[in-house]
Amino acid sequence: MAVERTLSILKPDSVEKNHVGEIIAMLEAASLRPIAIKRTQLTRAMAEGFYAVHRERKFFGELVEFMTRGPVVLMVLEGENAIARYREIMGATDPAKAAEGTIRKKFAANIGENATHGSDAPETAKFEIGWFFAGCELP
Numbered sequence: 001m002a003v004e005r006t007l008s009i010l011k012p013d014s015v016e017k018n019h020v021g022e023i024i025a026m027l028e029a030a031s032l033r034p035i036a037i038k039r040t041q042l043t044r045a046m047a048e049g050f051y052a053v054h055r056e057r058k059f060f061g062e063l064v065e066f067m068t069r070g071p072v073v074l075m076v077l078e079g080e081n082a083i084a085r086y087r088e089i090m091g092a093t094d095p096a097k098a099a100e101g102t103i104r105k106k107f108a109a110n111i112g113e114n115a116t117h118g119s120d121a122p123e124t125a126k127f128e129i130g131w132f133f134a135g136c137e138l139p
């Protein structure tokens with residue numbers, strides 16, 4: 001298995017509820033190492049560009065409203081097979097369907113306000129890391 005990098009967002013609901021530390025502890029316990037971290041509030045343009053693949057979906061407006069309503073924590077995670085492993089640890093998009101012990105089962109309120117984001121493939125991870133982090137911010 002290869003060492004990979006993936007983009008994680010702790011969404012506004014996680015920051016509002018003070019779940020940042022607990023979520024990062026779960027990631028570190030799973031050997032997903034945050035190699036770059038920043039807290040910021042996304043602008044509409046940043047959120048719309050990031051989620052451009054979902055532009056035509058009926059929940060797009062709601063998603064952009066949610067993602068811009070308060071600060072988020074952006075992280076690049078590194079580890080063995082990090083992309084798939086992080087998605088496993090996050091759990092299903094809908095917390096009602098997420099497995100016990102996953103981040104979304106533990107912290108997400110519903111399918112919209114679902115605590116975290118994780119890249120879904122190597123190409124999307126590359127795009128998403130580049131969307132939020134400059135080369136000089138990464139080791």
Ligand code: ATP
Binds near residue numbers: 118
């Ligand atoms: P993410 O991309 O945020 O890691 P995901 O890959 O599990 O989540 P996607 O299908 O990519 O899920 O959807 C992106 C985000 O859009 C979801 O995390 C959620 O916040 C929101 N979303 C997805 N489906 C719905 C829905 N039916 N209603 C409201 N919001 C939704």
Ligand code: MG
Binds near residue numbers: 118120
């Ligand atoms: Mg996705």
